[in-house]
Amino acid sequence: xxxxxxxxxxxxxxxxxxxxxxxxxxxxxxxxxxxxxxxxxxxxxxxxxxxxxxxxxxxxxxxxxxxxxxxxxxxxxxxxxxxxxxxxxxxxxxxxxxxxxxxxxxxxxxxxxxxxxxxxxxxxxxxxxxxxxxxxxxxxxxxxxxxxxxxxxxxxxxxxxxxxxxxxxxxxxxxxxxxxxxxxxxxxxxxxxxxxxxxxxxxxxxxxxxxxxxxxxxx
Numbered sequence: 001x002x003x004x005x006x007x008x009x010x011x012x013x014x015x016x017x018x019x020x021x022x023x024x025x026x027x028x029x030x031x032x033x034x035x036x037x038x039x040x041x042x043x044x045x046x047x048x049x050x051x052x053x054x055x056x057x058x059x060x061x062x063x064x065x066x067x068x069x070x071x072x073x074x075x076x077x078x079x080x081x082x083x084x085x086x087x088x089x090x091x092x093x094x095x096x097x098x099x100x101x102x103x104x105x106x107x108x109x110x111x112x113x114x115x116x117x118x119x120x121x122x123x124x125x126x127x128x129x130x131x132x133x134x135x136x137x138x139x140x141x142x143x144x145x146x147x148x149x150x151x152x153x154x155x156x157x158x159x160x161x162x163x164x165x166x167x168x169x170x171x172x173x174x175x176x177x178x179x180x181x182x183x184x185x186x187x188x189x190x191x192x193x194x195x196x197x198x199x200x201x202x203x204x205x206x207x208x209x210x211x212x213x214x215x216x217x218x219x
Contacts (some may be wrong), residue, residue: 014072017065018087021094022142024058025204028097029135032197035104036128039115039190045108051101058098062091086207093200100193100200107193111186118178120167124187127167130160131198138205150208157202164195 031054034047066088073084107115117124134156141150170176171188179187 013068014084014087017068017091020061021065021087021090022139024061024094025097025135025139025142027054028094028101029132029139031098031101032131032135035101035108039104039108039111040124040128041114043113045105045112047105051105055098055102058095062095065091090204090207093203097197097200100197104190104193107186107189111182115183115186115190116178117187118176118183120170120176123163123167124191127160127163127191127194130156130163131194131201134160134198134201134205138201141205141208145208147209150205153205154202154209157198160198161195164191167191 027049031047031049031051034049035051038045038047069084069088073081134153137149137153137156140146141153167176168188168191171184171191174184176184176187
């Protein structure tokens with residue numbers, strides 16, 4: 001990733017793409033807070049940010065950036081191929097995170113009342129806080145190109161995954177009280193979305209410390 005950072009400093013167009021991707025990730029943190037608030041803590045399916053419109057902007061940004069990166073690589077040659085591919089991986093994860101916000105918003109439309117977690121509500125709240133922490137730590141790792149911060153972000157992922165699987169297992173075994181069938185289904189979907197968002201954030205964090213072939217994995 002250090003090689004990628006040096007390229008960013010030399011190439012203004014690539015630097016712009018990286019900066020914009022980081023800014024998008026910052027905005028996605030606010031989008032996450034809003035869709036979570038809408039689903040879990042509000043009886044109205046409304047957000048201050050137009051989630052669907054922002055998702056379309058993210059999609060367009062990814063497509064435009066791909067074209068610019070390919071053009072840059074065609075001119076610069078194989079020397080910067082690895083760096084360009086790493087950046088494309090980051091863009092893909094940023095785009096996929098946006099898709100899950102849209103999924104959560106759609107879930108809010110189908111379940112307009114506050115989605116409570118019954119007996120596991122406190123556990124779900126802790127997961128939400130963990131994902132926010134993962135967002136914030138990943139952002140710091142990206143902005144500062146700091147390997148230690150990136151590793152700290154990656155360490156958050158495994159507990160999130162394990163806790164989601166434990167809660168899903170309880171839901172599937174009908175061992176969560178205080179939920180009707182519709183709430184149980186909605187909560188199951190929501191937990192899966194949280195897990196996938198955390199996975200894509202971890203992929204981004206891993207790009208700071210891992211080579212291309214190990215992005216998304218431990219060092």
